Amino acid sequence: MTALFEPLSLTRGPALKNRFMLAPLTNWQSHADGVLSDDEFNWLTMRAKGGFGLTMTCAASVQAEGRGFPGQLGVHDDRHLPGLIRLASALNAHDTHSVVQLHHAGMRSPKDLIGGAPLCPSDNDETGARGMTLDEVERTRDDFIAAARRCEQAGFDGVEIHGAHGYLLCQFLSPEINHRTDRYGGSPEHRARLILEIIEGVRAACRADFSVGVRLSPERFGLKLTEIKALAQHLMTEGRIDYLDMSLWDVFKQPLEEDQQHTSLLGHFAELDRASVRLGAAGKITTGDGAAQALAAGLDFVVIGRTAILHHDFPLQVRADAHFTPTPLPASVAHLKREGLGDAFVSYMRTWKGFVAEA
Numbered sequence: 375m376t377a378l379f380e381p382l383s384l385t386r387g388p389a390l391k392n393r394f395m396l397a398p399l400t401n402w403q404s405h406a407d408g409v410l411s412d413d414e415f416n417w418l419t420m421r422a423k424g425g426f427g428l429t430m431t432c433a434a435s436v437q438a439e440g441r442g443f444p445g446q447l448g449v450h451d452d453r454h455l456p457g458l459i460r461l462a463s464a465l466n467a468h469d470t471h472s473v474v475q476l477h478h479a480g481m482r483s484p485k486d487l488i489g490g491a492p493l494c495p496s497d498n499d500e501t502g503a504r505g506m507t508l509d510e511v512e513r514t515r516d517d518f519i520a521a522a523r524r525c526e527q528a529g530f531d532g533v534e535i536h537g538a539h540g541y542l543l544c545q546f547l548s549p550e551i552n553h554r555t556d557r558y559g560g561s562p563e564h565r566a567r568l569i570l571e572i573i574e575g576v577r578a579a580c581r582a583d584f585s586v587g588v589r590l591s592p593e594r595f596g597l598k599l600t601e602i603k604a605l606a607q608h609l610m611t612e613g614r615i616d617y618l619d620m621s622l623w624d625v626f627k628q629p630l631e632e633d634q635q636h637t638s639l640l641g642h643f644a645e646l647d648r649a650s651v652r653l654g655a656a657g658k659i660t661t662g663d664g665a666a667q668a669l670a671a672g673l674d675f676v677v678i679g680r681t682a683i684l685h686h687d688f689p690l691q692v693r694a695d696a697h698f699t700p701t702p703l704p705a706s707v708a709h710l711k712r713e714g715l716g717d718a719f720v721s722y723m724r725t726w727k728g729f730v731a732e733a
Contacts, residue, residue: 375666375696378689382427382675384616385650387531387585390427390471393669394689395619397656397679398430398475398534398589400443402718408435408448410457413716418461420714422468424687427675429470431461433477433536436521437514439488440542442479445718449474449521458528466529473587474525475534476518480542481551495545495552495559511558514542515568519575522586532585535572538621540595543569547605550596562601566608573614589619592629592639599634603642610651618648619677622657625668644672661699662692683723686713704731 382390396418403414414432422429434447441448448454458474465472481503483492493510494503506514522533537543545551546568552559558567569588576586588609592602609615625640634642640655656677659668665676681688681700691698701709707730710720724730 375662375692377669378662378665378676379693382652384471384585384652385613386583386616388471390675391469392425392427392689393673393675394426394665394692395428395654395675395677396421396426396430396682397677398432398536399679399683400432400446400722401715402443402445402722403716404445404447406445408438408441408446408450408454410447410454410461411445411716413718414447415457415461415464417714417716417719419464419468420686421682422465422470422472424685425689425693426470426678426682427689428473429465429468430473430475430534433475433541434521436476436478436517439490439493440478440480440483440514441487442477442482442541443484444487447474449476449524450517452524455524455528458525458530462525462529466531471532471585472530473532473534473585474521474530475536475589476521476525477536478514478518478542480545482541493542495542495554498551505554508556508558511568515571515575518572519579522576522584523579526580526584532587532616533576534587534589534619535569535576536589537569538589538591543572544591544595544597547601548596549598549601562604566605573609577614585616586614587617587619588615589621591621591623592642593623599629599631599639599642603646606643607646610646610648610653613649613651615651617652617654617675618643620653620655621677622655625655625657625659625671625673627657638671640668640671640673648674662696665692666696683710683715684713704728706731707733 434449435441481494481501492503496505652674654675
Protein backbone atom coordinates (compact mmCIF):
# COMPACT_ATOMS: atom_id res chain seq x y z
CA MET A 375 0.00 0.00 0.00
CA THR A 376 2.86 2.41 0.70
CA ALA A 377 3.91 2.14 -2.97
CA LEU A 378 0.73 4.02 -3.94
CA PHE A 379 2.08 7.09 -2.20
CA GLU A 380 5.60 7.05 -3.57
CA PRO A 381 6.40 9.81 -6.09
CA LEU A 382 6.60 8.81 -9.74
CA SER A 383 9.04 10.64 -11.98
CA LEU A 384 8.39 11.13 -15.68
CA THR A 385 10.99 11.72 -18.35
CA ARG A 386 9.39 15.11 -19.01
CA GLY A 387 7.40 17.35 -16.71
CA PRO A 388 6.99 17.39 -12.93
CA ALA A 389 6.89 14.12 -11.01
CA LEU A 390 3.58 12.78 -9.76
CA LYS A 391 3.40 13.08 -5.97
CA ASN A 392 1.65 9.67 -5.83
CA ARG A 393 0.41 6.89 -8.13
CA PHE A 394 -3.20 8.09 -8.53
CA MET A 395 -4.33 9.50 -11.90
CA LEU A 396 -7.78 10.98 -12.38
CA ALA A 397 -9.37 9.33 -15.41
CA PRO A 398 -10.56 11.61 -18.22
CA LEU A 399 -14.28 11.59 -17.45
CA THR A 400 -17.08 12.79 -19.72
CA ASN A 401 -19.28 15.19 -17.78
CA TRP A 402 -21.30 17.45 -20.15
CA GLN A 403 -20.49 20.48 -17.98
CA SER A 404 -18.76 23.00 -20.23
CA HIS A 405 -20.55 25.59 -22.34
CA ALA A 406 -21.96 24.74 -25.77
CA ASP A 407 -19.03 26.52 -27.48
CA GLY A 408 -16.46 24.52 -25.50
CA VAL A 409 -15.58 27.32 -23.09
CA LEU A 410 -14.82 26.10 -19.57
CA SER A 411 -17.71 26.45 -17.13
CA ASP A 412 -17.56 27.08 -13.40
CA ASP A 413 -19.03 23.62 -12.80
CA GLU A 414 -16.25 21.90 -14.75
CA PHE A 415 -13.65 24.11 -13.08
CA ASN A 416 -14.97 23.18 -9.63
CA TRP A 417 -15.20 19.46 -10.45
CA LEU A 418 -11.57 19.27 -11.55
CA THR A 419 -10.05 21.51 -8.89
CA MET A 420 -11.79 19.49 -6.19
CA ARG A 421 -9.97 16.36 -7.45
CA ALA A 422 -6.65 18.22 -7.41
CA LYS A 423 -7.34 19.30 -3.84
CA GLY A 424 -8.37 15.71 -3.09
CA GLY A 425 -4.85 14.45 -3.65
CA PHE A 426 -4.65 13.07 -7.20
CA GLY A 427 -1.06 12.98 -8.43
CA LEU A 428 -2.25 13.64 -11.99
CA THR A 429 -5.49 15.47 -12.75
CA MET A 430 -6.80 15.10 -16.30
CA THR A 431 -9.66 16.88 -18.02
CA CYS A 432 -12.43 15.15 -19.87
CA ALA A 433 -11.80 14.38 -23.52
CA ALA A 434 -11.39 17.87 -25.02
CA SER A 435 -12.23 18.54 -28.66
CA VAL A 436 -9.46 19.41 -31.13
CA GLN A 437 -11.98 20.21 -33.90
CA ALA A 438 -15.52 21.57 -33.72
CA GLU A 439 -16.61 18.85 -36.16
CA GLY A 440 -14.98 16.22 -33.94
CA ARG A 441 -17.00 16.91 -30.79
CA GLY A 442 -18.34 13.77 -29.17
CA PHE A 443 -20.86 14.95 -26.59
CA PRO A 444 -22.73 18.08 -25.47
CA GLY A 445 -21.00 20.37 -23.01
CA GLN A 446 -17.57 19.12 -24.12
CA LEU A 447 -14.53 21.13 -23.11
CA GLY A 448 -12.89 22.66 -26.16
CA VAL A 449 -9.23 23.23 -27.03
CA HIS A 450 -9.76 23.88 -30.74
CA ASP A 451 -10.00 27.68 -30.68
CA ASP A 452 -8.16 30.54 -29.02
CA ARG A 453 -11.43 31.65 -27.41
CA HIS A 454 -10.95 28.64 -25.10
CA LEU A 455 -7.64 29.99 -23.77
CA PRO A 456 -8.90 32.20 -20.89
CA GLY A 457 -10.75 29.27 -19.30
CA LEU A 458 -7.84 26.91 -19.92
CA ILE A 459 -5.41 29.36 -18.32
CA ARG A 460 -7.69 29.68 -15.29
CA LEU A 461 -7.95 25.90 -14.95
CA ALA A 462 -4.25 25.18 -15.40
CA SER A 463 -3.30 27.80 -12.81
CA ALA A 464 -5.73 26.36 -10.25
CA LEU A 465 -4.66 22.77 -10.81
CA ASN A 466 -0.95 23.59 -10.65
CA ALA A 467 -1.52 25.41 -7.35
CA HIS A 468 -2.52 22.08 -5.79
CA ASP A 469 0.66 20.18 -6.69
CA THR A 470 -0.95 17.94 -9.27
CA HIS A 471 0.40 17.10 -12.73
CA SER A 472 -2.13 18.94 -14.93
CA VAL A 473 -3.15 17.33 -18.23
CA VAL A 474 -5.67 17.93 -21.01
CA GLN A 475 -6.86 14.90 -22.95
CA LEU A 476 -6.97 15.62 -26.71
CA HIS A 477 -9.92 14.01 -28.51
CA HIS A 478 -11.72 13.68 -31.82
CA ALA A 479 -14.83 11.50 -31.84
CA GLY A 480 -14.73 10.61 -35.53
CA MET A 481 -17.73 8.49 -36.52
CA ARG A 482 -19.00 8.73 -32.94
CA SER A 483 -19.73 12.46 -33.30
CA PRO A 484 -23.52 12.97 -33.05
CA LYS A 485 -24.88 14.45 -36.27
CA ASP A 486 -27.22 16.83 -34.46
CA LEU A 487 -24.30 18.16 -32.40
CA ILE A 488 -21.86 18.87 -35.23
CA GLY A 489 -24.47 19.76 -37.85
CA GLY A 490 -23.52 17.21 -40.49
CA ALA A 491 -22.14 13.77 -41.24
CA PRO A 492 -19.37 12.68 -38.85
CA LEU A 493 -15.89 11.91 -40.13
CA CYS A 494 -14.25 8.50 -40.22
CA PRO A 495 -11.16 6.92 -41.79
CA SER A 496 -13.51 5.32 -44.34
CA ASP A 497 -17.20 5.56 -45.24
CA ASN A 498 -19.22 3.81 -42.54
CA ASP A 499 -22.77 2.72 -43.34
CA GLU A 500 -23.69 1.92 -39.74
CA THR A 501 -23.07 5.47 -38.50
CA GLY A 502 -23.47 7.39 -41.75
CA ALA A 503 -19.94 8.70 -41.34
CA ARG A 504 -18.01 9.98 -44.33
CA GLY A 505 -14.50 8.84 -45.16
CA MET A 506 -11.93 11.60 -44.71
CA THR A 507 -9.94 12.99 -47.60
CA LEU A 508 -6.16 12.96 -47.29
CA ASP A 509 -6.23 16.72 -46.73
CA GLU A 510 -8.71 16.25 -43.87
CA VAL A 511 -6.52 13.60 -42.25
CA GLU A 512 -3.51 15.91 -42.42
CA ARG A 513 -5.54 18.86 -41.11
CA THR A 514 -6.78 16.74 -38.21
CA ARG A 515 -3.19 15.77 -37.40
CA ASP A 516 -2.25 19.45 -37.39
CA ASP A 517 -5.26 20.35 -35.24
CA PHE A 518 -4.20 17.83 -32.58
CA ILE A 519 -0.76 19.44 -32.58
CA ALA A 520 -2.20 22.97 -32.45
CA ALA A 521 -4.44 21.96 -29.55
CA ALA A 522 -1.44 20.63 -27.63
CA ARG A 523 0.38 23.89 -28.25
CA ARG A 524 -2.66 25.79 -26.96
CA CYS A 525 -2.65 23.65 -23.79
CA GLU A 526 1.05 24.36 -23.29
CA GLN A 527 0.37 28.07 -23.74
CA ALA A 528 -2.37 27.85 -21.10
CA GLY A 529 0.12 26.44 -18.57
CA PHE A 530 -0.74 22.74 -18.38
CA ASP A 531 2.03 20.26 -17.63
CA GLY A 532 1.11 18.05 -20.56
CA VAL A 533 -1.49 16.40 -22.77
CA GLU A 534 -2.80 12.91 -23.32
CA ILE A 535 -3.70 11.77 -26.85
CA HIS A 536 -6.94 9.77 -26.88
CA GLY A 537 -6.46 6.68 -29.06
CA ALA A 538 -9.04 4.47 -27.33
CA HIS A 539 -12.74 3.60 -27.11
CA GLY A 540 -13.62 3.67 -30.78
CA TYR A 541 -12.97 7.37 -31.29
CA LEU A 542 -11.16 8.71 -34.36
CA LEU A 543 -7.57 7.61 -33.67
CA CYS A 544 -8.85 4.22 -32.51
CA GLN A 545 -10.89 4.01 -35.73
CA PHE A 546 -7.68 4.48 -37.71
CA LEU A 547 -6.09 1.62 -35.72
CA SER A 548 -9.01 -0.74 -36.37
CA PRO A 549 -8.74 -3.03 -39.42
CA GLU A 550 -12.53 -3.42 -39.37
CA ILE A 551 -13.17 0.33 -39.63
CA ASN A 552 -10.15 1.65 -41.53
CA HIS A 553 -10.29 0.54 -45.17
CA ARG A 554 -8.06 3.27 -46.58
CA THR A 555 -5.59 2.47 -49.33
CA ASP A 556 -3.29 5.46 -48.83
CA ARG A 557 -0.47 5.78 -46.32
CA TYR A 558 -2.95 5.87 -43.40
CA GLY A 559 -4.50 2.47 -44.11
CA GLY A 560 -3.59 -1.13 -44.76
CA SER A 561 -0.86 -2.57 -42.53
CA PRO A 562 -0.87 -2.04 -38.75
CA GLU A 563 2.09 0.32 -39.19
CA HIS A 564 0.16 2.44 -41.71
CA ARG A 565 -2.98 2.47 -39.56
CA ALA A 566 -0.87 3.72 -36.63
CA ARG A 567 0.77 6.43 -38.75
CA LEU A 568 -1.67 9.19 -37.73
CA ILE A 569 -1.22 8.78 -33.99
CA LEU A 570 2.57 8.53 -34.41
CA GLU A 571 2.66 11.70 -36.52
CA ILE A 572 0.62 13.52 -33.89
CA ILE A 573 3.05 12.47 -31.15
CA GLU A 574 6.01 13.53 -33.26
CA GLY A 575 4.37 16.87 -34.05
CA VAL A 576 3.50 17.60 -30.42
CA ARG A 577 7.07 16.83 -29.40
CA ALA A 578 8.39 19.24 -32.04
CA ALA A 579 5.89 22.01 -31.25
CA CYS A 580 5.99 22.00 -27.44
CA ARG A 581 8.69 22.65 -24.90
CA ALA A 582 11.14 19.94 -23.91
CA ASP A 583 9.60 19.37 -20.45
CA PHE A 584 5.98 19.07 -21.68
CA SER A 585 4.62 15.60 -20.88
CA VAL A 586 2.83 13.51 -23.49
CA GLY A 587 0.74 10.45 -22.71
CA VAL A 588 -1.33 8.16 -24.90
CA ARG A 589 -4.52 6.28 -24.06
CA LEU A 590 -5.13 2.99 -25.85
CA SER A 591 -7.73 0.24 -25.48
CA PRO A 592 -6.92 -3.27 -26.72
CA GLU A 593 -10.39 -4.70 -27.33
CA ARG A 594 -13.72 -3.96 -29.04
CA PHE A 595 -14.18 -1.76 -32.12
CA GLY A 596 -12.45 -4.36 -34.27
CA LEU A 597 -9.10 -4.00 -32.51
CA LYS A 598 -6.61 -6.86 -32.32
CA LEU A 599 -4.77 -7.39 -29.03
CA THR A 600 -1.52 -8.37 -30.74
CA GLU A 601 -1.58 -5.20 -32.83
CA ILE A 602 -2.24 -2.92 -29.85
CA LYS A 603 0.48 -4.70 -27.89
CA ALA A 604 2.93 -4.13 -30.73
CA LEU A 605 1.96 -0.45 -30.89
CA ALA A 606 2.33 -0.12 -27.12
CA GLN A 607 5.78 -1.69 -27.29
CA HIS A 608 6.78 0.64 -30.13
CA LEU A 609 5.58 3.71 -28.22
CA MET A 610 7.54 2.73 -25.13
CA THR A 611 10.70 1.75 -27.01
CA GLU A 612 10.63 4.88 -29.14
CA GLY A 613 10.47 7.01 -26.00
CA ARG A 614 8.60 10.02 -27.38
CA ILE A 615 5.81 9.58 -24.82
CA ASP A 616 6.11 9.73 -21.05
CA TYR A 617 3.31 7.39 -20.01
CA LEU A 618 0.91 4.89 -21.53
CA ASP A 619 -2.64 4.84 -20.16
CA MET A 620 -4.37 1.55 -20.98
CA SER A 621 -8.16 1.46 -20.72
CA LEU A 622 -8.87 -2.22 -20.01
CA TRP A 623 -12.54 -2.19 -18.85
CA ASP A 624 -11.41 -4.48 -16.02
CA VAL A 625 -7.69 -4.64 -15.20
CA PHE A 626 -7.87 -8.24 -13.98
CA LYS A 627 -10.05 -9.72 -16.74
CA GLN A 628 -8.98 -12.26 -19.32
CA PRO A 629 -8.64 -11.15 -22.95
CA LEU A 630 -11.67 -11.71 -25.18
CA GLU A 631 -9.49 -13.52 -27.74
CA GLU A 632 -9.22 -17.13 -26.59
CA ASP A 633 -5.72 -17.65 -27.96
CA GLN A 634 -4.49 -14.76 -25.78
CA GLN A 635 -5.89 -16.04 -22.48
CA HIS A 636 -2.58 -17.38 -21.13
CA THR A 637 -2.38 -14.24 -18.98
CA SER A 638 -4.64 -11.40 -17.87
CA LEU A 639 -5.26 -8.42 -20.12
CA LEU A 640 -3.11 -6.35 -17.75
CA GLY A 641 -0.42 -9.02 -17.86
CA HIS A 642 -0.07 -8.63 -21.63
CA PHE A 643 1.03 -5.02 -21.18
CA ALA A 644 2.86 -5.33 -17.87
CA GLU A 645 5.26 -7.82 -19.49
CA LEU A 646 6.39 -5.35 -22.17
CA ASP A 647 9.74 -3.59 -22.02
CA ARG A 648 8.66 -0.09 -21.04
CA ALA A 649 12.14 1.54 -21.06
CA SER A 650 11.60 4.96 -19.43
CA VAL A 651 7.86 5.11 -20.15
CA ARG A 652 5.43 4.70 -17.25
CA LEU A 653 2.49 2.30 -17.52
CA GLY A 654 -0.93 2.79 -15.98
CA ALA A 655 -4.37 1.32 -16.50
CA ALA A 656 -8.03 1.93 -15.82
CA GLY A 657 -10.71 -0.68 -15.32
CA LYS A 658 -12.80 -1.30 -12.18
CA ILE A 659 -10.14 -0.09 -9.74
CA THR A 660 -12.56 1.13 -7.11
CA THR A 661 -11.02 0.43 -3.68
CA GLY A 662 -7.78 0.95 -1.81
CA ASP A 663 -7.10 -2.78 -1.95
CA GLY A 664 -7.83 -2.89 -5.69
CA ALA A 665 -5.43 -0.02 -6.34
CA ALA A 666 -2.67 -1.75 -4.39
CA GLN A 667 -3.31 -5.05 -6.21
CA ALA A 668 -3.12 -3.35 -9.61
CA LEU A 669 0.19 -1.73 -8.71
CA ALA A 670 1.52 -5.07 -7.44
CA ALA A 671 0.47 -6.66 -10.76
CA GLY A 672 2.94 -4.45 -12.60
CA LEU A 673 1.50 -0.97 -13.06
CA ASP A 674 3.38 2.23 -12.29
CA PHE A 675 0.15 4.13 -11.57
CA VAL A 676 -3.59 3.52 -11.37
CA VAL A 677 -6.29 5.42 -13.25
CA ILE A 678 -9.40 6.10 -11.17
CA GLY A 679 -12.77 6.90 -12.74
CA ARG A 680 -15.98 5.78 -11.07
CA THR A 681 -14.69 6.10 -7.52
CA ALA A 682 -13.25 9.56 -8.27
CA ILE A 683 -16.79 10.66 -9.13
CA LEU A 684 -18.04 9.37 -5.79
CA HIS A 685 -15.09 10.67 -3.73
CA HIS A 686 -13.11 13.71 -4.83
CA ASP A 687 -10.49 12.83 -2.20
CA PHE A 688 -10.09 9.11 -2.94
CA PRO A 689 -6.26 9.24 -2.59
CA LEU A 690 -6.55 10.92 0.80
CA GLN A 691 -9.17 8.39 1.89
CA VAL A 692 -6.87 5.51 0.96
CA ARG A 693 -3.96 7.13 2.77
CA ALA A 694 -6.14 7.29 5.91
CA ASP A 695 -7.59 3.77 5.43
CA ALA A 696 -5.78 1.28 3.21
CA HIS A 697 -8.98 -0.76 2.85
CA PHE A 698 -11.20 2.17 1.89
CA THR A 699 -14.26 1.26 -0.19
CA PRO A 700 -16.51 3.81 -1.90
CA THR A 701 -20.03 4.71 -0.89
CA PRO A 702 -22.47 2.11 -2.26
CA LEU A 703 -24.48 2.68 -5.42
CA PRO A 704 -26.86 4.10 -6.30
CA ALA A 705 -25.58 7.39 -4.93
CA SER A 706 -27.95 10.15 -3.94
CA VAL A 707 -28.04 13.38 -5.90
CA ALA A 708 -27.18 15.22 -2.69
CA HIS A 709 -24.01 13.13 -2.30
CA LEU A 710 -22.96 13.75 -5.90
CA LYS A 711 -23.55 17.48 -5.53
CA ARG A 712 -21.38 17.51 -2.39
CA GLU A 713 -18.67 15.82 -4.44
CA GLY A 714 -18.67 18.64 -6.97
CA LEU A 715 -20.95 17.37 -9.75
CA GLY A 716 -23.05 20.05 -11.40
CA ASP A 717 -26.55 19.45 -12.73
CA ALA A 718 -25.31 18.49 -16.21
CA PHE A 719 -22.87 15.94 -14.78
CA VAL A 720 -25.60 14.41 -12.61
CA SER A 721 -27.78 14.15 -15.73
CA TYR A 722 -24.98 12.37 -17.54
CA MET A 723 -24.46 9.95 -14.65
CA ARG A 724 -28.14 9.01 -14.91
CA THR A 725 -27.17 7.36 -18.22
CA TRP A 726 -25.00 4.92 -16.19
CA LYS A 727 -27.42 2.24 -15.07
CA GLY A 728 -27.79 2.12 -11.29
CA PHE A 729 -25.39 4.97 -10.52
CA VAL A 730 -27.82 7.70 -9.39
CA ALA A 731 -30.56 7.02 -6.89
CA GLU A 732 -34.08 7.90 -7.98
CA ALA A 733 -35.57 10.76 -6.02
